[in-house]
Amino acid sequence: MIRALHRWPGLLAAALLIVLTLSGAALSVFPAAERLTAPQAETGLSVATLATRIQTAYPGVEQIRRSPSGQITAYWFVDGTPGAAVIDPATGQGVGSADPNQVERWLTNLHRSLFLGDGGRIAMALGAAAMLILSVSGSVLVARRAGGWRRWFAPLRSPLSGRLHVEIARVAVLGLALSSMTALWMSASTFDLLPITSSAPVFPTEVSGEIGVSIASIDLLGQTLVAELRELNFPYPGDATDVFTLKTDQGTGYLDQGTGAALGWTDLTGWELVLETIYMLHTGQGAALLGLVLGLMALGVPVLGVTGVLVWLAGRRSRPRIPENQQAAKAETILLVGSEGGSTWGFAATLHQALSAAGQTVHVGPMSGFDPARHAKAQRFVILAATYGDGDAPETAKGFLDRLKALGTVPAAPLAVLGFGDRSYPDYCGYAQRVAEMADTQGWNMLLPFDTIDRQSPQDFARWGRLLGQALGIDLELAHQPIVPATEMLTLVSRRDYGAEMQAPTAILRFALPHLTFWQKLTGQGFARFEAGDLLGIVPEGSAIPRLYSLASDRRDGFVEIVVKRQPSGLCSAQLTQLAPGDTAKGYIRRNPGFKPGKGRAPLILIGAGTGIGPLAGFIRSNKGHRPIHLFFGMRHPQNDFLYGQDLSDWQTEGRLTRLDTAVSRAANPSYVQDTLRDEGVEVARLIKGGARIMVCGGRGMAAGVTDALADILKPLGLTPQALRAEGRYVEDVY
Amino acid sequence: MKSLLATLALTTALTLPGLAMARPVTLTTTMNNYGGDGAYLALYVTDAAGAYAGSLWMAGGKSKYYEHLSDWYRATAGDTAQINGITGASVGAGRTLEITLDLADTLFDAGYTLHIDAAVEDMRDSPNEVTVPLTTDGAGTPVTGRRYVADFTYDM
Numbered sequence: 099m100i101r102a103l104h105r106w107p108g109l110l111a112a113a114l115l116i117v118l119t120l121s122g123a124a125l126s127v128f129p130a131a132e133r134l135t136a137p138q139a140e141t142g143l144s145v146a147t148l149a150t151r152i153q154t155a156y157p158g159v160e161q162i163r164r165s166p167s168g169q170i171t172a173y174w175f176v177d178g179t180p181g182a183a184v185i186d187p188a189t190g191q192g193v194g195s196a197d198p199n200q201v202e203r204w205l206t207n208l209h210r211s212l213f214l215g216d217g218g219r220i221a222m223a224l225g226a227a228a229m230l231i232l233s234v235s236g237s238v239l240v241a242r243r244a245g246g247w248r249r250w251f252a253p254l255r256s257p258l259s260g261r262l263h264v265e266i267a268r269v270a271v272l273g274l275a276l277s278s279m280t281a282l283w284m285s286a287s288t289f290d291l292l293p294i295t296s297s298a299p300v301f302p303t304e305v306s307g308e309i310g311v312s313i314a315s316i317d318l319l320g321q322t323l324v325a326e327l328r329e330l331n332f333p334y335p336g337d338a339t340d341v342f343t344l345k346t347d348q349g350t351g352y353l354d355q356g357t358g359a360a361l362g363w364t365d366l367t368g369w370e371l372v373l374e375t376i377y378m379l380h381t382g383q384g385a386a387l388l389g390l391v392l393g394l395m396a397l398g399v400p401v402l403g404v405t406g407v408l409v410w411l412a413g414r415r416s417r418p419r420i421p422e423n424q425q426a427a428k429a430e431t432i433l434l435v436g437s438e439g440g441s442t443w444g445f446a447a448t449l450h451q452a453l454s455a456a457g458q459t460v461h462v463g464p465m466s467g468f469d470p471a472r473h474a475k476a477q478r479f480v481i482l483a484a485t486y487g488d489g490d491a492p493e494t495a496k497g498f499l500d501r502l503k504a505l506g507t508v509p510a511a512p513l514a515v516l517g518f519g520d521r522s523y524p525d526y527c528g529y530a531q532r533v534a535e536m537a538d539t540q541g542w543n544m545l546l547p548f549d550t551i552d553r554q555s556p557q558d559f560a561r562w563g564r565l566l567g568q569a570l571g572i573d574l575e576l577a578h579q580p581i582v583p584a585t586e587m588l589t590l591v592s593r594r595d596y597g598a599e600m601q602a603p604t605a606i607l608r609f610a611l612p613h614l615t616f617w618q619k620l621t622g623q624g625f626a627r628f629e630a631g632d633l634l635g636i637v638p639e640g641s642a643i644p645r646l647y648s649l650a651s652d653r654r655d656g657f658v659e660i661v662v663k664r665q666p667s668g669l670c671s672a673q674l675t676q677l678a679p680g681d682t683a684k685g686y687i688r689r690n691p692g693f694k695p696g697k698g699r700a701p702l703i704l705i706g707a708g709t710g711i712g713p714l715a716g717f718i719r720s721n722k723g724h725r726p727i728h729l730f731f732g733m734r735h736p737q738n739d740f741l742y743g744q745d746l747s748d749w750q751t752e753g754r755l756t757r758l759d760t761a762v763s764r765a766a767n768p769s770y771v772q773d774t775l776r777d778e779g780v781e782v783a784r785l786i787k788g789g790a791r792i793m794v795c796g797g798r799g800m801a802a803g804v805t806d807a808l809a810d811i812l813k814p815l816g817l818t819p820q821a822l823r824a825e826g827r828y829v830e831d832v833y
Numbered sequence: 834m835k836s837l838l839a840t841l842a843l844t845t846a847l848t849l850p851g852l853a854m855a856r857p858v859t860l861t862t863t864m865n866n867y868g869g870d871g872a873y874l875a876l877y878v879t880d881a882a883g884a885y886a887g888s889l890w891m892a893g894g895k896s897k898y899y900e901h902l903s904d905w906y907r908a909t910a911g912d913t914a915q916i917n918g919i920t921g922a923s924v925g926a927g928r929t930l931e932i933t934l935d936l937a938d939t940l941f942d943a944g945y946t947l948h949i950d951a952a953v954e955d956m957r958d959s960p961n962e963v964t965v966p967l968t969t970d971g972a973g974t975p976v977t978g979r980r981y982v983a984d985f986t987y988d989m
Contacts, residue, residue, distance in 0.1 A: 161957060173957040180980045182957060198869055198955045207870065215922075216894075288895055298900060301907045331903075334961070339883075343903075 100242075101493055104235040105410060111228035112403040118225045119399035121209040122277065126393025128202050129167060130386040136169035139187035139324040145344070146319035149330060151190025153313060156181070158335075164327045166384025171196045187324060219288065226281035229399075233275040236267050242490055253826050263405040266398040273395030280380035287373055298350050299362035307338050308356025316358035322346055420447050420462050422454065426472045429461030432511075436465040436483035436495030436529065441554055442518050446482050448578040452563065456572045464494035468501060476511045478545055480566075481533060484518040489528025502536050512545035513537055514569075516562060520692070521552050521832055545569050552832075556643040579642050585635075585684040586612040586625060588658060590677045597739040600764075602663060604709060604739055605675050606650070609658040609683070625687055628653050630716020631695075631831070633688040634660050638670035645670040646688065648795060648831055650712035652720045658685070661712035661741060693793065693831040699725055701756075701790040703782060705804055707732030707771050708739070710796025713831060715742045717793070721754040728785060730778075732761040732771030732800065771796075772803035779811040787815060792822065794830045801832040854938040858972075858989050860889065862930040862949065862963075865983040869953040871923030872981050873898055874930065875905035875916075878967070881944025885909065889947070890932050891916040893923040901952035904960035941967050951981045 139148065148170070153159050158174040162185075165171070170185045172192070183192025211218035244252040250268060286292050313319060319330075319342075326346045333340035333355040341361060342353035351363035366374075382389015426432070431453055435446045446462050453460045461473075465481065473479075486492040491499065502508075515537065517530025527550045534548035546569055551558040556578045567574025588609040597604040611625060618626040629652050635644040651659035664675040674683060695702055695717050704714040704727060711731055718727055729746070733739045740760075749755040761774040775782060786792070794804050808819045808828070822828035864872060873893030878886040885908035893899075896913050900906045909915045924930045949963035959980040965971065967987070975984040 163957075175979070178979075180957075200868065203870065203955070287897060290896055298906070298911075300910075 100235050100238050104232060104239055107228040107231045107235075108403070108406050109410065111225055111232075112407060114221065114225040115229055116400045116403050117212070118209065118222060118229075119396040121205050123393040123396040125202065125205050125209060126382050126389045126396070128199065129382040129384075129389045132165070132167040132169055133386040136165075136167050136184070137186040137188070137193060138168045139170070141325075143187060143324045144320050145322040145324055145327050145330060146314050146316060148187050148190070148324050148327075149313045149319060151187070152185055153190075155190040155192070160332050162327070162330045164324065164329070166378065167386065168325075170324070219285065223282060223285035226278040226285065229274055229278040230282065233271050233278065237271055240264055240268055240271075242486065249824070259405040259408040263402060263409055266401055266405075270395040270398035270402070273392045274399065277380060277392055277396065280376045283373070283376045284380060292373075293369060299352065299364040302341060302352050302354075302361040305339055305341060305361065306354050306356035306359070308354075309333070309338055311354070311356055311358045316342070316353055318344065318351070318353060318358075318360055420450055423450070424459045424461045426461045426463060426467075427474050429459045429473070430475055430477040431458050431460045432473050432476050432479045433460060433462040434465040434468055434479065434481045434483075434498075435462060436481070436492045436498065436533075438484050438486045438492035438494075442482050442484045442492075445518070445551070445554075445559060445578055448559070448576055449480070449482070449563070452574055452576050456570075456574060465491075465498040466494055466496050468498055470505065470509045473509070473511075476509060478511050478570075479509065479513045480545075481513065481515045481530070482518065483515065483530040483533055485525070485527055485529035489525040489532065491529055495529070495533075499532065499536055502533070502540060505540060508537070508540045508542040510543075512543040514544070514546040514566060515548050517548070517550040518554065519550060519552065521830055526550070526552075553646075555646075557645065560643070577643060584624070585637055585686045587682045588612060588685045590679050590681050590683070591657060592679055593677070596741055597663070597734070599738050600734055602734070602739065603675055604661065604663040604741065606659065606661050606712075606741065607674060607677065608651075609685075611653075611656055611658060625658070626653070628658075628687045628689075629694065630720060631693040631713040632690045634658060635686045635688050636670055636674065637684045637686075638673050641669055644686070648690075648693075648710075648713040649687075650716040650719075652716060655716075655719065659712075659716070661709040661715075663709045690831070693795075693829055695725075695793065696791065699723075701726040701728065701785045701788060703728050703730070703785055703790050703792045705730045705771060705775065705792065705794045705796075707761075707796040707800045709741070710794075710800070710831075711741045713795050714793065715745065718746070718749050718755045721749075724753045726756045726785075727754070728757045728759070728781070728790075729755060730759050730761070730771050730774055732763065732774070732796070734762070734764045736760070736762060770803060771800060772807040775804060775807045776810065779807075782808075782811050783815055786812065786817070786822070786827075790827075792828045794828075794832070796832060798832050801830050855935045856938060856989055857933055858936045858987055859931060859933045860947075861986045861988070862924065863983045863985075864924050864926055864928055864930075864981055865978075866927045867953065867956070867981050869926060869956045871925045871953075873902060873923050873952045874962075875899075875902040875948075875950040876932075877905055877908070877948055877950075878940065879908075879946050879948060883946075886940075886945060888915045888919065889934060889936075890930075891920045892930055894920055898952065898954075901958045902950035902960065903958055904948065905950045941969050943967075947987065949978065949982060949985065951978070953981060 149162060152162060152172050156172060156174040158176040159172055160175055161173040163171045170187050171182060172185045173180065173182045175181070182196035184194035184196055185191065186193045207213055210222055212221060214221070241247045241250065244250060322344065326348065328345040328347060331343040333342060341355055344351050344353060349363060349365040352361040353359070354361055378384040379388065382392065433446050433450060435442055437443050450460050450462050465483065483495055484492045515530055515534040517527030519527035530550070531548065538544070546565055549562050549565070551562070559578045560576050563574045563576030590607060591610050592608045594606040595603065614624070614626050618624050628649060630649055632649045633646040634649050635646050637644045647660040647662060649659065650661055651657055662671050662674045665671045677683060693713065702717065702725060704717065706714045714729060718729065721727055733741070736743070746755060746758055750758060759774045759778055761769045761771045763770055792808070794801050805819050812818055812822070819828055860876065862874065871893070875891055876889040878889065880886045888905070888909070896911070899911050945967045947965050947967055948961060951959040951962040957980065962978045962980060962982050963976055963985045965976045965985065969989070972987055972989045975986045977984055
């Protein structure tokens with residue numbers, strides 16, 4: 099619902115909002131320019147003194163105005179000819195033209211009415227309303243995605259257009275909301291939708307009948323400071339019934355032109371004060387700096403519009419069409435999809451195709467459409483669910499949990515729940531987990547135990563598919579092909595082998611940097627930009643499914659390095675570990691922004707075991723600034739698989755690595771990296787207190803052991819691994 | 834031709850004895866190129882004593898700007914009932930406003946004066962932009978405004 103409230107106003111109003119905000123941003127410059135160029139009155143200058151100076155210079159003066167910027171303009175009439183000038187208050191002399199700026203006038207008319215009169219004003223008011231709706235709905239979406247309002251500025255890990263969209267929006271939204279609200283108020287005022295209570299006092303019926311009082315002798319003008327002045331109107335020459343009219347920031351009054359006596363005064367009404375404040379907040383007139391800030395924020399809108407459309411298009415593209423989708427009432431297998439960005443639909447499509455090929459009748463639909471009564475023929479249900487933000491329901495699963503909870507009897511057909519998520523986020527697959535738990539509580543039979551897919555891994559999915567096939571008594575091979583980016587040929591330059599003695603051959607493979615096209619260099623695509631911790635996708639011969647390896651090198655190192663351990667019956671790892679220098683493999687770069695040491699001087703605690711050392715070694719190699727790094731590394735035996743052993747010792751000498759602690763699992767006293775971590779608990783706690791960031795890379799079992807050990811170490815500090823994770827100070831890359 | 838007799842008769846002091854005798858009068862106001870947005874114009878009549886007698890036309894639809902037509906505003910206290918049904922668009926620089934009204938014969942040669950107040954956004958207000966006595970002899974003679982009006986003519 100909120101997403102729809104964000105998407106449709108955004109798409110419909112994008113072009114209008116771009117015009118609105120670009121013109122608004124341009125207009126925001128004028129008050130600041132006027133503020134800088136306008137000659138300012140000296141402090142304490144009274145209106146009486148100013149008016150006397152101007153009257154001396156221009157005896158026919160009829161009106162003196164002060165704009166919110168402090169600029170003073172005088173209008174006079176001499177010999178039947180009108181004149182006007184910007185006045186230097188120190189002399190009363192004109193110093194500049196009082197004609198309105200034609201560029202500003204043009205922009206103002208574009209900004210408020212598109213040169214289309216009242217129709218244009220209404221269109222622009224609707225634009226402002228759309229912007230307000232977008233600001234509010236967008237804020238809710240950002241908060242939901244980050245996992246709460248307090249995590250408003252939490253780091254983001256989405257593709258560039260989505261990230262840019264949110265990065266800009268969460269800074270600009272305050273200004274955009276303010277500008278759109280003030281715009282709506284001003285529109286309402288223009289169209290007389292607000293009560294108007296004028297504060298002008300009743301024009302005096304009785305005056306002294308005399309003329310020619312000296313301005314300098316009028317008490318009220320002597321007491322009124324120029325800083326408070328809005329306008330001073332002089333009486334018509336020769337009309338004894340006319341008066342001086344004084345407007346200040348407090349109200350309006352009349353003064354007798356013969357005696358200088360005050361003839362009436364009215365304060366500004368509350369409505370007028372509100373409108374004036376709103377006018378100032380919108381235009382920046384009288385608040386030039388705020389105006390500039392708002393203008394700058396408005397400049398974000400064109401980028402937001404473009405990236406927003408890109409995000410929408412990407413979401414549409416990634417949601418595949420499901421050919422031959424069976425009707426809900428006729429299908430035996432019901433696939434329910436809870437997807438946010440659309441990638442989970444791709445998995446559902448793969449599953450649909452494989453099950454259909456195995457002769458099943460399959461229906462795919464959103465989880466939000468779940469209704470057991472619609473699935474009369476259902477033999478089994480499969481839920482594929484992503485998670486949104488901090489364990490919330492993704493877009494197409496809204497309301498599912500409530501509906502499940504309200505269900506009197508759950509379907510007799512058994513259920514399998516598969517969660518999709520990213521382990522580097524808190525509450526991994528939290529929503530799918532809750533769905534599985536609720537189904538269990540409701541007594542729904544399980545076809546398969548709850549399972550998860552990390553970062554859209556096709557391997558995880560294929561493994562789960564085999565389990566599903568077993569449960570169904572069919573041979574199910576799920577070859578999910580996420581859209582594989584264009585690959586490059588990588589040529590092996592060198593390899594270093596380890597672990598052969600332990601039947602665990604492991605190799606550090608170094609590939610040459612592939613040739614880059616000019617366009618790639620220009621846009622930073624592909625191999626033109628990567629860092630340690632990013633992923634190298636390798637597409638093995640004879641398979642369409644890429645495998646991902648953590649990169650142990652940086653673009654600036656001039657080579658592409660990964661650590662590969664040969665898996666029993668692993669297709670890709672077998673091919674890679676058999677490569678000889680000069681051989682090639684097909685690969686591409688996938689960014690992994692969630693697993694980066696980040697900038698700054700805060701100490702790093704790197705924890706890895708086995709091939710998990712890869713990206714960690716890359717971080718240390720790049721640590722030319724000598725940031726404190728403490729590495730915990732677990733191996734089997736120092737003689738056999740001490741990956742990067744010599745490099746680590748060199749890096750320590752060079753100051754890139756502060757300290758190294760190793761754990762050896764095949765020794766007289768076997769120990770694992772989590773044991774070493776506990777041994778060094780005091781030091782680890784000290785580092786964390788000092789703001790250290792923890793990065794873990796390796797197998798799942800090791801990562802779980804590390805989390806437990808950290809929980810014990812952190813307890814005395816009143817911290818938990820979850821809390822650090824939420825702050826982004828505890829990140830994992832596990833497999 | 835816009836017939837405003839009824840309106841004027843109902844709302845203003847122009848309901849004078851002998852109003853049955855009326856004639857169509859064309860008021861032509863041509864603006865000069867003052868270099869600003871559309872001007873608001875208030876056309877109204879005062880009697881021989883200088884008292885407000887009634888409004889003839891208001892060019893400009895947003896009542897929140899009427900206070901800038903300060904003489905008219907002072908005379909009417911901004912009462913929009915005075916211009917009910919006789920309001921039109923503001924008049925752009927260099928443009929001409931032409932309106933034809935049925936005006937009572939008694940308004941002519943009886944000391945009545947026609948006034949135009951003008952105001953332009955971000956420019957000076959110009960009350961008393963045009964002041965012209967209503968006389969049968971003066972009909973067809975252009976009068977120059979003070980700031981924004983190039984010339985004003987009433988024709989019978």
